[in-house]
Amino acid sequence: xxxxxxxxxxxxxxxxxxxxxxxxxxxxxxxxxxxxxxxxxxxxxxxxxxxxxxxxxxxxxxxxxxxxxxxxxxxxxxxxxxxxxxxxxxxxxxxxxxxxxxxxxxxxxxxxxxxxxxxxxxxxxxxxxxxxxxxxxxxxxxxxxxxxxxx
Ligand SMILES: [Zn+2]
Numbered sequence: 001x002x003x004x005x006x007x008x009x010x011x012x013x014x015x016x017x018x019x020x021x022x023x024x025x026x027x028x029x030x031x032x033x034x035x036x037x038x039x040x041x042x043x044x045x046x047x048x049x050x051x052x053x054x055x056x057x058x059x060x061x062x063x064x065x066x067x068x069x070x071x072x073x074x075x076x077x078x079x080x081x082x083x084x085x086x087x088x089x090x091x092x093x094x095x096x097x098x099x100x101x102x103x104x105x106x107x108x109x110x111x112x113x114x115x116x117x118x119x120x121x122x123x124x125x126x127x128x129x130x131x132x133x134x135x136x137x138x139x140x141x142x143x144x145x146x147x148x149x150x151x
Pocket of ligand 1: 035036037038039040049050051052053054
């Protein structure tokens, strides 16, 4: 592939199961499935509970709060589609509700990210049906007082 070839950033393709998650993110909500039988919060979206195998799952809006479980700073894009984003932080965030998800940390310099750092969900709307769930530092200050709040 030529270096000059324009490559689109690959985007999520919602399925029947995952569509509510992606649509929720487009609307600024972090939605998680929850098992109606055992109460487990579930991510990624699935047709049944990975703990008790019940198929009775319902969607809940999560708090959006979590902590950085681990991360790395990407300084050289793996494909040309991500070249414009470097350097960026690829992280696993552990949500207050329990599940961990792969995401990006935004709203601060990559050097400022730390393991266990409190973070809060923020959203990148791509269409009516698809949004990305990203995270930014969650300080003690309120949203309106957070200078990093408008990423
Ligand atoms: Zn269950």
